[in-house]
Amino acid sequence: MPARMALTVRRACDDDKAFIESLGLATALETVSSLRDMTESAARQAFRRLLTFCRERAGTVTFLAEDEGRPVGFVILLTDLPDDVTQTAQAFIAYIAVLKEHRGRGVGRMLLRTVVEESRRHNLPHIALMVSADNPRARRLYESEGFVAERVLMTRRVPAAGTSRT
Numbered sequence: 011m012p013a014r015m016a017l018t019v020r021r022a023c024d025d026d027k028a029f030i031e032s033l034g035l036a037t038a039l040e041t042v043s044s045l046r047d048m049t050e051s052a053a054r055q056a057f058r059r060l061l062t063f064c065r066e067r068a069g070t071v072t073f074l075a076e077d078e079g080r081p082v083g084f085v086i087l088l089t090d091l092p093d094d095v096t097q098t099a100q101a102f103i104a105y106i107a108v109l110k111e112h113r114g115r116g117v118g119r120m121l122l123r124t125v126v127e128e129s130r131r132h133n134l135p136h137i138a139l140m141v142s143a144d145n146p147r148a149r150r151l152y153e154s155e156g157f158v159a160e161r162v163l164m165t166r167r168v169p170a171a172g173t174s175r176t
């Protein structure tokens with residue numbers, strides 16, 4: 011593995027839109043749990059919708075990670091969307107991704123620390139995110155940065171009509 015070069019994080023600008031969209035689309039299926047029978051194309055479509063939703067919100071902040079000036083990852087943070095259940099103020103990580111060949115070198119961690127700092131700047135008392143239970147790499151990273159499970163989304167399959175009931 012090459013030594014870590016000059017890793018930096020800055021706010022994304024309009025010129026970064028193509029990179030963000032392309033990395034988001036490339037990683038879309040990786041973020042979906044194996045419980046959902048989702049096609050690559052449906053996952054990409056869902057990412058496009060998420061991106062549109064985020065871009066329409068005034069409180070969205072996007073950060074770009076660069077290695078020697080080349081983009082390697084990004085994180086999208088929502089700062090104006092309260093927690094759905096309690097309606098309390100919080101920041102929410104809508105999406106985080108790092109290029110495959112740059113993973114495991116601290117880029118994701120650096121992006122996370124940046125959004126925690128940004129949330130503090132906005133005086134938001136919490137920062138939340140959703141992660142699939144079967145995404146161990148992301149979960150381990152979040153846990154090591156202080157995230158804990160607060161609620162659990164429980165899902166089960168519904169048998170198709172005409173099949174046995176379990």
Ligand SMILES: CC(C)(COP(=O)(O)OP(=O)(O)OC[C@H]1O[C@@H](n2cnc3c(N)ncnc32)[C@H](O)[C@@H]1OP(=O)(O)O)[C@@H](O)C(=O)NCCC(=O)NCCS
Nearest residue numbers: 037106107108113114115116117118119141147148150151
């Ligand atoms: C999740 C993701 C953003 C992490 O980015 P990253 O740059 O690889 O993260 P880091 O290098 O900062 O990760 C560090 C931690 O992740 C964990 N990690 C890294 N590689 C791992 C692996 N192969 N298996 C398990 N955990 C791993 C470790 O806890 C590691 O900490 P350490 O370096 O102290 O051992 C990246 O894997 C990714 O883009 N995944 C696809 C998109 C995605 O799943 N996004 C999250 C949706 S919620």
